[in-house]
Amino acid sequence: xxxxxxxxxxxxxxxxxxxxxxxxxxxxxxxxxxxxxxxxxxxxxxxxxxxxxxxxxxxxxxxxxxxxxxxxxxxxxxxxxxxxxxxxxxxxxxxxxxxxxxxxxxxxxxxxxxxxxxxxxxxxxxxxxxxxxxxxxxxxxxxxxxxxxxxxxxxxxxxxxxxxxxxxxxxxxxxxxxxxxxxxxxxxxxxxxxxxxxxxxxxxxxxxxxxxxxxxxxxxxxxxxxxxxxxxxxxxxxxxxxxxxxxxxxxxxxxxxxxxxxxxxxxxxxxxxxxxxxxxxxxxxxxxxxxxxxxxxxxxxxxxxxxxxxxxxxxxxxxxxxxxxxxxxxxxxxxxxxxxxxxxxxxxxxxxxxxxxxxxxxxxxxxxxxxxxxxxxxxxxxxxxxxxxxxxxxxxxxxxxxxxxxxxxxxxxxxxxxxxxxxxxxxxxxxxxxxxxxxxxxxxxxxxxxxxxxxxxxxxxxxxxxxxxxxxxxxx
Amino acid sequence: xxxxxxxxxxxxxxxxxxxxxxxxxxxxxxxxxxxxxxxxxxxxxxxxxxxxxxxxxxxxxxxxxxxxxxxxxxxxxxxxxxxxxxxxxxxxxxxxxxxxxxxxxxxxxxxxxxxxxxxxxxxxxxxxxxxxxxxxxxxxxxxxxxxxxxxxxxxxxxxxxxxxxxxxxxxxxxxxxxxxxxxxxxxxxxxxxxxxxxxxxxxxxxxxxxxxxxxxxxxxxxxxxxxxxxxxxxxxxxxxxxxxxxx
Numbered sequence: 001x002x003x004x005x006x007x008x009x010x011x012x013x014x015x016x017x018x019x020x021x022x023x024x025x026x027x028x029x030x031x032x033x034x035x036x037x038x039x040x041x042x043x044x045x046x047x048x049x050x051x052x053x054x055x056x057x058x059x060x061x062x063x064x065x066x067x068x069x070x071x072x073x074x075x076x077x078x079x080x081x082x083x084x085x086x087x088x089x090x091x092x093x094x095x096x097x098x099x100x101x102x103x104x105x106x107x108x109x110x111x112x113x114x115x116x117x118x119x120x121x122x123x124x125x126x127x128x129x130x131x132x133x134x135x136x137x138x139x140x141x142x143x144x145x146x147x148x149x150x151x152x153x154x155x156x157x158x159x160x161x162x163x164x165x166x167x168x169x170x171x172x173x174x175x176x177x178x179x180x181x182x183x184x185x186x187x188x189x190x191x192x193x194x195x196x197x198x199x200x201x202x203x204x205x206x207x208x209x210x211x212x213x214x215x216x217x218x219x220x221x222x223x224x225x226x227x228x229x230x231x232x233x234x235x236x237x238x239x240x241x242x243x244x245x246x247x248x249x250x251x252x253x254x255x256x257x258x259x260x261x262x263x264x265x266x267x268x269x270x271x272x273x274x275x276x277x278x279x280x281x282x283x284x285x286x287x288x289x290x291x292x293x294x295x296x297x298x299x300x301x302x303x304x305x306x307x308x309x310x311x312x313x314x315x316x317x318x319x320x321x322x323x324x325x326x327x328x329x330x331x332x333x334x335x336x337x338x339x340x341x342x343x344x345x346x347x348x349x350x351x352x353x354x355x356x357x358x359x360x361x362x363x364x365x366x367x368x369x370x371x372x373x374x375x376x377x378x379x380x381x382x383x384x385x386x387x388x389x390x391x392x393x394x395x396x397x398x399x400x401x402x403x404x405x406x407x408x409x410x411x412x413x414x415x416x417x418x419x420x421x422x423x424x425x426x427x428x429x430x431x432x433x434x435x436x437x438x439x440x441x442x443x444x445x446x447x448x449x450x451x452x453x454x455x456x457x458x459x460x461x462x463x464x465x466x467x468x469x470x471x472x473x474x475x476x
Numbered sequence: 477x478x479x480x481x482x483x484x485x486x487x488x489x490x491x492x493x494x495x496x497x498x499x500x501x502x503x504x505x506x507x508x509x510x511x512x513x514x515x516x517x518x519x520x521x522x523x524x525x526x527x528x529x530x531x532x533x534x535x536x537x538x539x540x541x542x543x544x545x546x547x548x549x550x551x552x553x554x555x556x557x558x559x560x561x562x563x564x565x566x567x568x569x570x571x572x573x574x575x576x577x578x579x580x581x582x583x584x585x586x587x588x589x590x591x592x593x594x595x596x597x598x599x600x601x602x603x604x605x606x607x608x609x610x611x612x613x614x615x616x617x618x619x620x621x622x623x624x625x626x627x628x629x630x631x632x633x634x635x636x637x638x639x640x641x642x643x644x645x646x647x648x649x650x651x652x653x654x655x656x657x658x659x660x661x662x663x664x665x666x667x668x669x670x671x672x673x674x675x676x677x678x679x680x681x682x683x684x685x686x687x688x689x690x691x692x693x694x695x696x697x698x699x700x701x702x703x704x705x706x707x708x709x710x711x712x713x714x715x716x717x718x719x720x721x722x723x
Contacts, residue, residue: 348564348590351609355592355602363593367586369576379576387586392577395694398547399572423668424694451694457664458543459693473575474543475694 002100002151005138006080006116007128008073009033011093014125015068017236023060024052032064069093075231077223079123079255081262083116087223088135094142096135096220109149123251132156135220136212140167140186153214160212161187168208174201225262229325231255238277238317242309245274245318249305252323257298259325266294266331270301271324276316284322287312290361292349292384294329300350307357352384373431375400375449375472376442394427395451397461397473404470407462414462414469418455425450426464451475498679500525506679513614513640516552517689524658525679529553531640534631534656538676540647542571544664545671548582548691550642554614555583557640563613566590566606569599571618600626607633607641614640624653631655650676669693 008014012025013033022041024034031047041056052059069092077087077095083106086098099112106112113129120127128146132138133153140163141148150159163186165178178201183189189197189209198206210216231252239245249272260266270289276282287308295301355364366387372378378392379400407414414420426448435441447463449472454460461473493499500506505525512528514521521527529535539546558565565584567574570591580586594602603617607630619626622645634641643656650661654677661674665688674686 347610348612351566351605351612352590354605359592359594359598359602365591367574367576367579367589367591369580369586375575379573381573381591384590385587387576387589389576389580389586392581396578396581397575398578398582399542399570400575402573453668454543456541457668458541459545460543474572475578476543476545476547 001098001133002103002131003133003135003138004083004097004099004113004116004129004131005090005135005142006076006095006097006120007139007142007146008076008093008095008125009128010035010126011069011072012064013062015065015072016062017124017234019060019062021060022056022058023062025062025064027064066092074223075255076120076123076125078225078229078231078259078262079119080116081225081258081260082119082254083112083258085225085262087262088220089223090135090139094139096138099131109151113149119254122254132159134212134214135218136208137214140212143167156213157187157190161185161190163187165189168205170201170205174205177201225259229256229259229323231323233321233323235319235321238319240314240317242312242314245321246302246306246309248321249309249323250302252321253298253301253305256323256325257296257301260296260328260331263328264330265328266296267291267325267328268294269325269327271326272305273322273324274314274318275320275322277319282316285312285315290353290356292352292356294331296331300353303350304353304357307354311358348384373429374442374445375429377432394449395424395461395475397459397475399476400461400473401471404463404472406467407469407471409469414452414464416454416458416460416471420452420454420460420462423451423453429463500679502681504680508679510638513553513556515549516556517549519687520673520689523675523678523683523687529640529642530658531638532636533634533658534627534641534643534654536627536643536645536654536656536659537662538645538647538650538659539662540664544662545669545691545693546644546662548693549662549671549673549689550616551579551582551584551692553640554616555585557613558585558588559583561613562588564588564590564611565614565616566592566612568592568602568606568615568617569594569619570616596621600630603630603641604633607637607639612639614642616642616644618644620644620646624655628655631657665689 010033013023013035021035022038024038024043025032026049029049031043031045031049031052033045034043038056038059043052043055043059049061073089073091073093073095077089080087080095080097084097084099084102088096090096103109103112106115109131113131117127117129128142130138130141130146131149132141133150133156137150137156137160140160141150144163144167148159150156165175165183165186170178178189194206207216211218233248233252235248268291272287272289273284275284289301289304289308291304352364364384365381366384368380368382368387369389369392370378370380371390407416409415410419428448430446432442433444436444445465447465449461449463452460452462459475460471461475462469462471495507508526508530510526510531512524512526512530514528524530537546554565557563565588567590574591576586579589592602599617599619600622603615606612606615647661657679659677661676663672663674665672669691671689671691672686673689675683
């Protein structure tokens with residue numbers, strides 16, 4: 001087991017995106033967290049609100065919201081699903097990731113930690129990270145020595161030696177007693193006999209210490225990834241143009257991709273809802289994204305989203321985004337071809353999505369040949385990749401006109417820039433009595449088809465019916 | 477200065493320059509960087525650099541009108557790419573709806589065919605995206621209104637890809653300059669079923685006379701289909717087929 005602890009020291013502040021600096025979060029009239037500009041003004045956590053206002057009269061203050069912090073922590077747990085599916089929430093402001101199975105995939109511990117840090121910054125959080133073989137040790141190290149990495153249980157006592165007793169979170173009476181017999185760091189505490197410690201500080205403190213050192217098992221409930229993904233994001237400012245929504249939507253997308261990776265699933269449909277201000281009296285606008293195949297590739301989703309946002313005209317400024325994924329499909333890992341990549345199915349699926357995002361889904365299609373006698377019914381546009389063919393009877397043209405064009409007749413011969421020369425035929429097609437008179441159907445046809453050559457050397461497919469001669473296709 | 481001294485001085489050797497794909501002697505065809513796609517017509521392959529339709533560059537086709545056999549010229553190559561190489565064929569902005577039975581009969585695998593309807597600038601954009609995607613073996617596009625800068629951008633993208641690109645443009649564009657390394661004007665041949673190719677531009681010596689090719693044309697029917705009772709609606713047509721009426 002190897003645990004990565006992710007502490008978010010500024011989480012109480014970060015759940016309020018629309019705060020002008022300098023700002024601070026308070027709980028029961030005391031400062032809990034403050035931003036850098038407030039720190040420069042001399043405000044620090046633990047200070048009374050009246051003192052802080054005396055130092056900085058312009059300080060913006062928000063009341064701490066435990067509910068928002070829990071929501072944000074769960075959202076971040078969804079995002080961390082990209083790295084491992086074994087995530088534990090550690091309220092109020094920490095996550096634990098079990099990463100022993102992810103090291104090779106992400107290219108080693110250093111690369112993994114770098115990705116966690118940069119991803120956390122992209123999610124808008126300052127983070128302190130530490131790695132240790134037990135969850136408690138990882139949390140303690142992240143609190144006092146962020147960036148430290150301890151890989152084996154044998155090295156734990158040395159790594160924890162210079163941490164202060166504050167990490168143990170002892171009740172005040174016991175903390176005072178420990179200070180009373182002259183213990184200031186964990187290393188000094190570990191040198192004392194455990195039985196005596198248990199009598200002086202209580203059994204709970206000794207058990208905690210043993211769990212931190214890995215001597216006693218420390219089972220923890222895992223974070224249960226939700227069944228459907230619906231995440232909400234407040235924007236720091238009102239956004240007027242759709243293009244700049246992409247930056248904010250990227251945060252939601254990364255959370256969604258992490259959630260999908262943890263569930264080993266992909267999506268075919270995503271919905272991005274954009275909420276407007278209440279006084280605009282506008283219902284939320286929504287964008288539906290569709291993909292050719294289930295995917296959880298963030299870049300691919302982002303490309304499609306960029307095309308869609310580029311064509312979106314906002315009716316009112318947006319203040320919040322919500323990303324919803326309702327139906328997911330199982331999607332395993334990537335399979336590589338034995339000899340390099342397989343024949344580009346993935347590449348073409350992405351191409352189809354990009355084209356459909358800009359041109360509309362009905363403008364990008366495949367072709368299927370159907371077993372039907374009437375020429376209009378033998379060819380149909382189908383979703384890309386679903387094309388199939390049945391052998392056709394007789395000669396068929398490369399292009400079929402959407403509507404048959406009537407041809408003039410002079411002396412019994414059809415004309416198009418002069419008399420046409422009939423090369424082969426007739427091929428009698430008489431079929432379709434069953435949908436005669438239905439709306440949109442071809443109906444009953446009785447036609448004799450010929451291949452004809454015009455004086456200008458065009459190869460035409462023409463037919464003769466009771467109404468006369470018609471041009472129906474071009475052999476080109 | 478000897479070749480060795482030139483190489484030592486950091487200047488390229490003449491032999492190296494002549495081996496480049498974009499440099500050729502006036503009396504021979506250029507060396508193609510990628511092997512061409514056999515066009516299915518031996519006489520044409522002999523006239524093209526790389527012994528086939530060149531990949532990694534635009535092939536600009538300028539037919540005098542629709543229906544003279546311009547698609548029959550491409551079908552063997554498209555069939556080869558979609559059925560033998562298992563790559564996709566993408567059609568961008570075709571002038572008419574393609575008719576599936578004919579494409580299937582020509583050997584194009586319909587499960588790897590993509591038809592994109594696009595207008596104006598979107599068509600060129602769709603071509604660019606198709607060139608960037610891997611897995612696309614051939615692109616057939618109709619860009620009647622493309623200007624020189626669009627064509628140049630597509631040519632630059634094409635040089636980075638291995639895709640075979642056929643670009644149909646109106647015959648009036650013959651007089652305009654174009655960045656495409658291969659331009660062919662198509663006209664109907666002297667006899668039915670033949671197509672005349674005028675190689676306007678290629679990487680190699682100019683060819684004065686147009687090339688005449690025999691195309692695969694719809695064969696006469698061996699027997700009538702769908703024999704039904706009732707009078708044929710086209711007695712006149714049947715008469716017009718007889719030599720007496722033609723005279």
